[in-house]
Amino acid sequence: MSARLSPGGALLRSSRLFSVPKPIPGPSAASEDAGYGSTLRRPTGTSPYPTHQSITTPESSRSQGDWGLKRSLPLKMTTKSSTPSIHVKHLDSIEKITDYSSSSQHSITLQKFQELNLPLTVPTLPxxxxxxxxxxxxxxxxxxxxxxxxxxxxxxxxxxxxxxxxxxxxxxxxxxxxxxxxxxxxxxxxxxxxxxxxxxxxxxxxxxxxxxxxxxxxxxxxxxxxxxxxxxxxxxxxxxxxxxxxxxxxxxxxxxxxxxxxxxxxxxxxxxxxSPNPYAERGPPITHPSGGLSYIRTNAHAENHPLYGPQANPSPVLARIISPRHMSNPAKLGVAGFITDTPQGDSAFNYRSYRGGKARVSGIATFDPEITGGSKCYVEPVSANINSAGKLVLKVDEASEEAQMIKKELIGKAEIYNNKNPNAHALESEPRTHSQRLGGYRGSPLGRRDGSPLIRRQPKPGKVQTGSSQSYGLDK
Structure with a gap:
């Protein structure tokens, strides 16, 4: 026979002090009031947005099954995931157990989208x-x-x-x-x-x-x-x-x-x-237009590289080619867990850019099974908004070649910065004359700072000079 609870313990158990927040209404309930009927009904049966709060716990507490709830959760089901995150449906079900499920898919999606540093914008007018x-x-x-x-x-x-x-x-x-x-x-x-x-x-x-x-x-x-x-x-x-x-x-x-x-x-x-209401074309959203994904108001900032200084373009994002282009249907890209179309216009994703001389993206036109891990490419996220059906509409653009090289160098797949000769980058303490300033170091072929002639050494056969204007690190 279990020990009798004290009055304070009984009051604490019956109180709502440690109760989880109530879930927000699902799309089925919201569609009746909003007026878009079957727009939110998906053939896969998945919800367009999460309705329960995501709960996580430190590693030290997770190893003991402690999630801050009234009872511990089984270790066999909660210690296998690398992203410990759950959402509780019922603290006490009919079977006197805690009804929970994993919410790592929503937590990871939120984390990946926030790494894009994109603000949620109002849908553009037609x-x-x-x-x-x-x-x-x-x-x-x-x-x-x-x-x-x-x-x-x-x-x-x-x-x-x-x-x-x-x-x-x-x-x-x-x-x-x-x-x-x-x-x-x-x-x-x-x-x-x-x-x-x-x-x-x-x-x-x-x-x-x-x-x-x-x-x-x-x-x-x-x-x-x-x-x-x-x-x-x-x-x-x-x-x-x-x-x-x-x-x-x-x-x-x-x-x-x-x-x-x-x-x-x-x-x-x-x-x-x-001017017309931005939600008159497709209907108003069923949640806040931000969807809780991001709370920044603008991306008007410049990234400052420790070696190359402020960058004109933001850091590109590696996207996966989900399906190649088929006839008039554009290719589909997977960016931060969201599906989007390829950039329009004259870019490396289209045939016009290929005829223009740029390198075409591998795997964009046909499926290439020889590529390890699937076809991938770098893109630059431009804007994002949430439509009336709760779907995030992400627009991307073609990433510049310079931004791609800097990104590849950051992850160790390219080498651009070469400081093997410290004398080439040494600063000169003595002031230069007018002729030296005109005919010397900064991009002029006349000579160096000290007035000596500039001799361009040719690279050895079989080697490509890293960081040159011909390769720009593409060989690494």
């Missing part, structure tokens, strides 16, 4: 709106990272109370109308009274301004008569654009894609104040 697009913007900017209803035309929120009508099926739309819209008829009439009162007040003030007289008292909602409200409603039925705008404001619906940027502008307004 091509027909590029005239009003202001470039990529971080999701943490003040005009985008908001959930409150704003009163300006540049409402670029990502969270709305109502659904996205373009993603609703007919059954979902009927269900939404029956359960949510039909019972709010009186509230909508009061909303129309308030809007009509503000329109009448604006019209009276404009008329008084034209006649140079004192403006009358503002019209309030209770001053609007039933006849005025009926006439206003009749006019709205013939003006579908204004009616839909009022209904969207009342129900706080997610924005829809307008036919054009010009149609979304009213007279006398500037083009940037009426």
């Amino acid at each position: 091509n027909r709106y590029r005239a009003v697009s202001l470039g990529t913007t971080s999701v943490f900017e003040d005009d985008h990272d908001v959930t409150a209803v704003g009163g300006t035309g540049s409402d670029k929120r990502w969270k709305f109370e109502g659904p996205w009508l373009a993603g609703l099926t007919e059954g979902q739309f009927e269900n939404y109308v029956q359960k949510t819209v039909r019972n709010r008829r009186q509230e909508f009439q009061a909303f129309l009274r308030t809007r009509l009162a503000s329109d009448l007040t604006a019209a009276q003030q404009q008329a008084a301004l034209d006649k140079a007289i004192e403006a009358p008292a503002p019209v309030v909602a209770k001053d609007v008569t039933e006849d005025q409200l009926t006439e206003y409603t009749r006019k709205l039925r013939s003006d579908r654009v204004t009616l839909f705008a009022l209904i969207s404001e009342f129900l706080d619906l997610a924005p829809l894609n307008p036919p054009s940027a010009i149609a979304n502008m009213s007279a006398g307004t500037r083009i940037e104040s009426k």
Whole structure:
């Protein structure tokens, strides 16, 4: 018979002091409210984002099965992984055990993405709106990272109370109308009274301004008569654009894609104040636009190499060629655990660059089984954003040859910096004359700093001079 718990122990066990956070709603529950139905349903059955918190423990505690929970976890299942990370579904299941599973796939993916040093940006506007697009913007900017209803035309929120009508099926739309819209008829009439009162007040003030007289008292909602409200409603039925705008404001619906940027502008307004919502094309995201992957706002920084100084390009990332190019379908690359397309335009990934004289990426056109570990190539991550389905859209560009060489030298696959002759890089303490400055050391073929002629020694047969303009370390 087990010993009886003390009152303090019983209180501590029944308290929520050591409880894990509640999981966030899954995509199936969020899709009913957001309005994109089967968009989040994947054929593999995997979730587009994790819903449970990831828990880890030090190596000393893991060897004893101590994960900070109320009971120890079995060593046989938790000591084999090189990345100890779990997520707990239930602290106490029906069988009186802790229901857990590994979360290393999510933890490693998060770690690999944060090593890219990429900020999450707002989705770019379609091509027909590029005239009003202001470039990529971080999701943490003040005009985008908001959930409150704003009163300006540049409402670029990502969270709305109502659904996205373009993603609703007919059954979902009927269900939404029956359960949510039909019972709010009186509230909508009061909303129309308030809007009509503000329109009448604006019209009276404009008329008084034209006649140079004192403006009358503002019209309030209770001053609007039933006849005025009926006439206003009749006019709205013939003006579908204004009616839909009022209904969207009342129900706080997610924005829809307008036919054009010009149609979304009213007279006398500037083009940037009426730019379309970035989430109107595909629908708003089901989570925060950052997805919790990164919290940096910009990648406007330069990497400083200890030998070569500040670099013009960031350090490239080694990507794996998942599938080669097939007819009109571009090749797929695996970058930091995410699938992306190859860079567009004239690059080493396309045939045009191959005809232009650049070296084509091996394994990009056909599968090459002779390459050990699969075909790989270096790319430069450019931007990343999360679409409405919870998928991370990663865009990469072709990495420059200089950045690739520096990266290969860093991991020991190339040799560029050669300091075997210390006299060649010795600094001169004495000042040089004008003729020596013109005809000497810095890139001039006339001579050295001391005035002696510059003799270029040819490399020995069978050897290529490392770091030369011909090889640039490519031979290593």
